[in-house]
Amino acid sequence: MALLGATGSIGRQTLDVLRREPDSFELVSIAGGTRLAELAEVAREFHVRRVGVARPEDYIAARGVLGDGVEVLIGGDGLAELARDADVVVNAVVGFAGLPVTINALEAGRTLALANKESFIAAAPLVARVRDTPGALVLPIDSEHCAIYQCLADSTQSGHPDVRRLLLTASGGPFRGWSRERLETVTRRDALNHPTWSMGPKITIDSSTLMNKGLEVLEASALFGVGVDRIQVVVHPQSIVHSMVEYLDGSVIAQLSQPDMRLPIAFCLGRPVRFDHAWGAIDFTTAQSLTFEPPDLDAFPAIPLAYAAARAAGAAPAWLSAANEVAVAAFLHDTIRWTDIVPIVAGVMDQYQDVQLESVEGLVAQDQHARRLASDLITRGR
Numbered sequence: 001m002a003l004l005g006a007t008g009s010i011g012r013q014t015l016d017v018l019r020r021e022p023d024s025f026e027l028v029s030i031a032g033g034t035r036l037a038e039l040a041e042v043a044r045e046f047h048v049r050r051v052g053v054a055r056p057e058d059y060i061a062a063r064g065v066l067g068d069g070v071e072v073l074i075g076g077d078g079l080a081e082l083a084r085d086a087d088v089v090v091n092a093v094v095g096f097a098g099l100p101v102t103i104n105a106l107e108a109g110r111t112l113a114l115a116n117k118e119s120f121i122a123a124a125p126l127v128a129r130v131r132d133t134p135g136a137l138v139l140p141i142d143s144e145h146c147a148i149y150q151c152l153a154d155s156t157q158s159g160h161p162d163v164r165r166l167l168l169t170a171s172g173g174p175f176r177g178w179s180r181e182r183l184e185t186v187t188r189r190d191a192l193n194h195p196t197w198s199m200g201p202k203i204t205i206d207s208s209t210l211m212n213k214g215l216e217v218l219e220a221s222a223l224f225g226v227g228v229d230r231i232q233v234v235v236h237p238q239s240i241v242h243s244m245v246e247y248l249d250g251s252v253i254a255q256l257s258q259p260d261m262r263l264p265i266a267f268c269l270g271r272p273v274r275f276d277h278a279w280g281a282i283d284f285t286t287a288q289s290l291t292f293e294p295p296d297l298d299a300f301p302a303i304p305l306a307y308a309a310a311r312a313a314g315a316a317p318a319w320l321s322a323a324n325e326v327a328v329a330a331f332l333h334d335t336i337r338w339t340d341i342v343p344i345v346a347g348v349m350d351q352y353q354d355v356q357l358e359s360v361e362g363l364v365a366q367d368q369h370a371r372r373l374a375s376d377l378i379t380r381g382r
């Protein structure tokens with residue numbers, strides 16, 4: 001197994017799964033951004049042979065902490081190589097930086113356990129071409145998509161003609177029920193305080209704007225080959241129902257568990273075996289209520305923006321995700337307000353004109369272009 005993004009929230013929880021299943025996996029490579037000491041600790045604990053770090057300037061320091069016998073690889077090229085290394089590749093990198101993992105794992109016919117939704121969405125037309133490689137398989141770690149994957153078990157035809165719609169659940173984030181006026185007062189600390197999940201900073205902010213759900217609509221459409229007109233977002237504040245599938249006859253199949261990412265991670269790693277850990281077990285001997293409501297699309301325009309990007313197709317999802325990454329980073333650096341994030345993304349999308357994606361190089365150029373447009377809007381607004 002290769003675990004790329006080993007020092008993040010998904011990465012650490014994946015290591016937790018491995019610690020409890022020590023005989024099931026051999027971790028041959030890991031990668032991370034800049035936390036070299038933590039990477040070295042993981043490398044020692046799991047006897048990892050190859051380690052990727054993000055920046056060339058960290059090479060010497062990485063060599064120093066990792067010691068002899070461990071190969072150090074650098075940047076996107078390093079990620080690409082490590083993604084070809086193992087039978088199962090976990091893509092737990094955050095953001096577009098995870099692209100080499102997604103593309104190379106599939107091109108090499110590996111099982112890709114996918115947390116990194118950004119690269120998958122941005123590269124959807126390119127991913128579609130490499131997904132047919134013999135041996136290649138995508139298993140979704142994202143909890144909603146892992147749920148839908150399980151709920152679709154009996155729907156085997158391509159495009160799922162027996163399915164009326166996918167019902168993607170959303171907790172609603174920390175600002176559920178807030179008016180537009182009240183949202184003007186949001187601070188960084190408020191936005192980083194998610195009610196039901198503990199996650200990395202970027203996805204936590206995405207969950208507060210509901211852009212995460214917008215990205216997940218695109219992710220579900222690309223994963224399951226179902227058009228976004230057949231995908232509906234349902235707010236479910238308890239985060240117990242992780243998503244649902246409605247069949248043509250009105251039957252709805254759901255997957256339930258306590259919110260614990262180790263469950264979908266272990267599902268992907270173990271499949272078709274289920275590990276005996278009961279991370280997600282629900283105690284039905286105590287009273288519970290599960291509630292459902294429609295999202296407030298007026299207060300949270302990120303969702304309609306994502307649907308529009310899906311309908312525009314081509315490079316539009318890549319633009320959406322790139323602009324969002326820039327805006328979220330600016331918010332985390334206190335450069336813009338929370339209420340600026342989605343309008344900046346919308347301002348970039350207003351400039352989108354139909355672009356088809358033909359190659360990875362073309363996609364990288366589109367990503368960079370959208371980032372420049374977002375940065376320009378941020379600079380102009382200050």
Ligand code: NAD
Pocket residue numbers: 004005006007008009010011031032033034035053054075079091092093094095097115116117118141142143197198199200201202203261
């Ligand atoms: P995080 O910020 O906690 O961790 C990100 C990881 O990526 C770190 O190990 C970091 O070192 C690594 N990284 C960043 N840039 C890199 C680069 N250029 N090269 C190599 N490594 C790099 O993020 P996270 O919350 O673990 O999320 C990871 C991905 O999983 C995201 O795409 C997110 O949307 C998705 N996801 C996360 C959760 C969750 O519960 N955290 C749930 C569903 C989906």
Ligand code: MG
Pocket residue numbers: 142143144216
């Ligand atoms: Mg999710």
